[in-house]
Amino acid sequence: MFRPAIPITGGVLILAILSALAAVFDGDTMALSLLGPIGLVALAQLAMLLRRTLSAWLLLVAALSFLGITLLSYLLPEYWVSLAQWDRASAWLFGGIPLDAWRPALSVTLCLMALAINVAIRSRAVYGGPLLAGIALLLLLMQLIASLIGSDYVVPYAAAPREQLLLWGLLAGQVLAALPGWRAGALIIQRTLWLALALAAMVMLFWYQQKQLTExxxxxxxxxxxxxxxxxxxxxxxxxxxxxxxxxxxxxxxxxxxxxxxxxxxxxxxxxxxxxxxxxxxxxxxxxxxxxxxxxxxxxxxxxxxxxxxxxxxxxxxxxxxxxxxxxxxxxxxxxxxxxxxxxxxxxxxxxxxxxxxxxxxxxxxxxxxxxxxxxxxxxxxxxxxxxxxxxxxxxxxxxxxxxxxxxxxxxxxxxxxxxxxxxxxxxxxxxxxxxxxAVSLVIGLTLAYLLYLMRHAYASLARQHRAAHAANAELRREIRTRTQLQKEVEWLASHDELTRLPNRRLFLDTLKANAEQLPLSVMICDIDHFKRINDHHGHLVGDRFLNQLGKIGHEIIESHGGLFARYGGEEFVACLPGTPAEQAMMAAEQIRLGLQAANLLHHDGKPLTISIGVVTQVAGAVELASLMQAADDALYRAKAEGRNRVILAHSDHGILSDS
Structure with missing residues (x-):
């Protein structure tokens, strides 16, 4: 937006210079006193657009100093500083020219001050740029209406059409330069601008009524x-x-x-x-x-x-x-x-x-x-x-x-x-x-409107930051929950079989180790008979379904006996029954065998799906997991060798039961 703003502001500056030269030639002191600060503000605005910040500030200080003195002449009571004293000071400064011969109208002074301050803050919304532009717009509209209908006020409040055109140009350049930044915060500006701008408009109407009444x-x-x-x-x-x-x-x-x-x-x-x-x-x-x-x-x-x-x-x-x-x-x-x-x-x-x-x-x-x-x-x-x-x-x-x-x-x-x-x-x-x-009411009212805008903008910004922080916190909590859930899933997957949802080999061994002192300690290893035929003839999906079915049967039976049923790998399942004697372990194993047989899971040739189970129980001594698992595996091997679809109990001289 800087591209159109720069030529507009430059055009205002050139027109102000040419008008000032014409005013000097015509001896128009009033026009010259207004064209001077307009030119300074236009030059400062152009310098700010071209990133010449120091030069812009020096020009603004000069313009605002002149405008500040003008504003004081409207505000200070007669018994503080009389008009005669102002005239003497003016004559001393400007070579005999009285105050009334050069002093711009109050509304023109305030309009130009708003434009100058807007240049100083670079029209930033956080510092009230949109409101200052709005105030300048309202003041220019008042001057335009006054010029169209005419008036016979003692102190006119409208500049000549030429000066009004220059002020419109300054305002247009500022708005074009500031639009990108205002669009970024459009929501906050909409929430904060209109109330302050409405207050400024009411203040101006009240001032106009007071001016009418006093005159x-x-x-x-x-x-x-x-x-x-x-x-x-x-x-x-x-x-x-x-x-x-x-x-x-x-x-x-x-x-x-x-x-x-x-x-x-x-x-x-x-x-x-x-x-x-x-x-x-x-x-x-x-x-x-x-x-x-x-x-x-x-x-x-x-x-x-x-x-x-x-x-x-x-x-x-x-x-x-x-x-x-x-x-x-x-x-x-x-x-x-x-x-x-x-x-x-x-x-x-x-x-x-x-x-x-x-x-x-x-x-x-x-x-x-x-x-x-x-x-x-x-x-x-x-x-x-x-x-x-x-x-x-x-x-x-x-x-x-x-x-x-x-x-x-x-x-x-x-x-x-x-x-x-x-x-x-x-x-x-x-x-x-x-x-x-x-005049005092007008200045105080516009100041209050400006402060109201700043307060509401700060509140809206804090509210937006609070909402953003709240959203970030909510998102963080969701992320934490998600990560916690993922962590739990990872931890669960690390200790469970994803297909059957049963504990896996790691959790089984950890459980077995944790219960090594709860004797008698029974362990069983289960293996589905001829499971490869299921995958070969029915496919892996059917095989997975059969594995799930066995997992459910084994989990229900072993859990009822106070033990842990797990998938050891492939078609092998294991169970840990701490504090369970051999007779009870054999009974649980037999329930699993019969439960699978009753599940009506068939091979391709119509034969029922069966399982072989090796059981071992240690009743005394220190538990050696490797020896215990080896004994259960040996019992399973014997069950396979003796024709499958059976349960075999192992014996040992170290408290591990041998074959019966």
């Missing part, structure tokens, strides 16, 4: 912040409208237009409290601006201007105040000072028909927005103020930091005029607020 909570927090900002501004506008009404009512006490000093004295506190008033002006019944505060250069230019002519957009609102003695408000118009704003006209009536003039409260929308922006941290938020439903941008502020994916629009009502406030937090501020427990 939704953060999104709701951003919306709350924007709404609170809008509500605060709305309350302030309502307060300034009430203050303006009191200011206008004050001048109804006079029957003449105010002087500039009087006007400035009364308008100064209002302007100080509401900084977004561009000016507070007194308008005479002819719509001319007579008094204005503050008395700045830009405001003095408006003195004496007839507003009905110079500002036709506000004519209707001004007419309501001067003619109808009702409060008038313009929409968002271009002010005389060249900025967008809203003017509130409050009438100063003399009586029911005459008007002393009107108070003009000129609200500068840029100043209003600036006042609003000062109430929040503009380094962490992008703020924009729009007229109406977002048709016209009045003022905006954009921080230097990269913005997050969410924008919240809040509706404002500035004295009946609709405005829209848009707030978009920076990505760094969102990342800083994100809780770390989903």
């Amino acid at each position: 939704e909570q953060l999104r709701a927090q951003v919306q709350t912040t924007g709404q609170q900002l809008a509500d605060r501004l709305t309350r302030e506008i309502d307060e300034h409208l009430s203050a303006m009404q009191r200011f206008a009512n004050f001048w109804t006490l006079f029957d003449r237009p105010p002087s500039q000093a009087e006007w400035g004295h009364q308008a100064a506190p209002f302007h100080r409290d509401f900084r977004y008033f561009l000016n507070i002006a007194f308008i005479d019944p002819d719509s001319r601006v007579r008094r204005i505060y503050p008395h700045s250069d830009i405001n003095r230019q408006a003195l004496g201007v007839r507003l009905f002519d110079a500002q036709p957009q506000g004519r209707a609102a001004l007419s309501q105040a001067l003619i109808e003695q009702r409060t008038g408000r313009t929409g968002v118009i271009e002010l005389l000072q060249g900025v967008p704003g809203i003017i509130h006209y409050l009438p100063i009536p003399l009586d029911e028909r005459q008007t002393l003039g009107a108070v003009a409260m000129v609200v500068s929308l840029p100043l209003l927005a600036d006042t609003l922006f000062q109430q929040t941290d503009t380094r962490q938020f992008a703020l924009s103020l729009y007229a109406g439903q977002g048709e016209r941008e009045l003022l905006s502020h954009w921080p230097e930091a990269a913005l997050g994916p969410w924008q919240y629009a809040a509706r404002l009502d500035v004295a009946g005029q609709p405005l829209e406030l848009r707030i978009q937090p920076s990505r760094a501020s969102l990342v800083q607020q994100l809780p770390r427990h989903p």
Whole structure:
């Protein structure tokens, strides 16, 4: 399997190098930060396939060091190591580049770590190789799904399609290289992999749910912040409208237009409290601006201007105040000072028909927005103020930091005029607020799945070894039993005749020697008469049957007399009767002769099968086996010579009976 694995891994390495060069040319820091460790892992994997172990380990240490630092940045709580500290460290290491500009997504980091560790352990099943490959596969599938459906997460968890393709290539090379070893232990892998892989999948789903929940909570927090900002501004506008009404009512006490000093004295506190008033002006019944505060250069230019002519957009609102003695408000118009704003006209009536003039409260929308922006941290938020439903941008502020994916629009009502406030937090501020427990849960869960696999694999291996040892022991016991049985058979064959199953000559002589002191000791030798004719005319099978029949007859009779009946060789049989006198031995011999005669075993000519028996009994003295056997053989010879089918008892001067 190394043959396809090597070109696949080599192709991944070449593509990673080319992509890294393109990322350098494009200034894509994020892609470069991921292509670097991918290239290191691919090179280490290729070195491991080519048996360059030391080089592979050095490359893996470099890749895992980078990935380990990245993983720590996701796991360590903000109160341990803040995002600002990570950014400072990143800027020091990478020449001013903040953490968020190069840090790969958590799922990508874990996927690449799993692939790197799998290279280090050479994908061995005993060290968790199949599970690491399975975890990498699940993480890649999650990234593929995220790429297909799209997402607006603060911290994305999918690499770009190019990097995903490289990770798929690394995984394919590892699996192809490891398949032969995995097939050898397929049974154990099947028993241990699926439970651990199911746990890893559940952990990933749980992490995804936690990630969804925390980002939704953060999104709701951003919306709350924007709404609170809008509500605060709305309350302030309502307060300034009430203050303006009191200011206008004050001048109804006079029957003449105010002087500039009087006007400035009364308008100064209002302007100080509401900084977004561009000016507070007194308008005479002819719509001319007579008094204005503050008395700045830009405001003095408006003195004496007839507003009905110079500002036709506000004519209707001004007419309501001067003619109808009702409060008038313009929409968002271009002010005389060249900025967008809203003017509130409050009438100063003399009586029911005459008007002393009107108070003009000129609200500068840029100043209003600036006042609003000062109430929040503009380094962490992008703020924009729009007229109406977002048709016209009045003022905006954009921080230097990269913005997050969410924008919240809040509706404002500035004295009946609709405005829209848009707030978009920076990505760094969102990342800083994100809780770390989903990432911690994911890492701990995958670690537990890995440990579960190792434990179950070790248990399965021990169980297999136990079964193998048990089988070996059972086989050994069977072998021992077989060998014991064979030994018994060998021992039995060494002392018995295989045809008749009777003791053989050796066992007979050993028994005779063992009972030499049990006098009187009787011995008999039996020989079938004319047995050669049986073999010649009936064949050896019939001869064997006749021998077996004689063996059974002799065994039953001699055993009943407490002796041993054995085959001495050919058609000769012998018997040992310790403690048996001659009369009893002769009786046993006669029973054998008559028993064979009664067995109806016939020669080819119809004559019955007969036997000749020589018997000897020693009643005193030391037993000499050779002499005893010779005496029995002599008695047998005499039986043959005297016509066969008879029993002859031998005598001797040494306690061995002679012929009677």
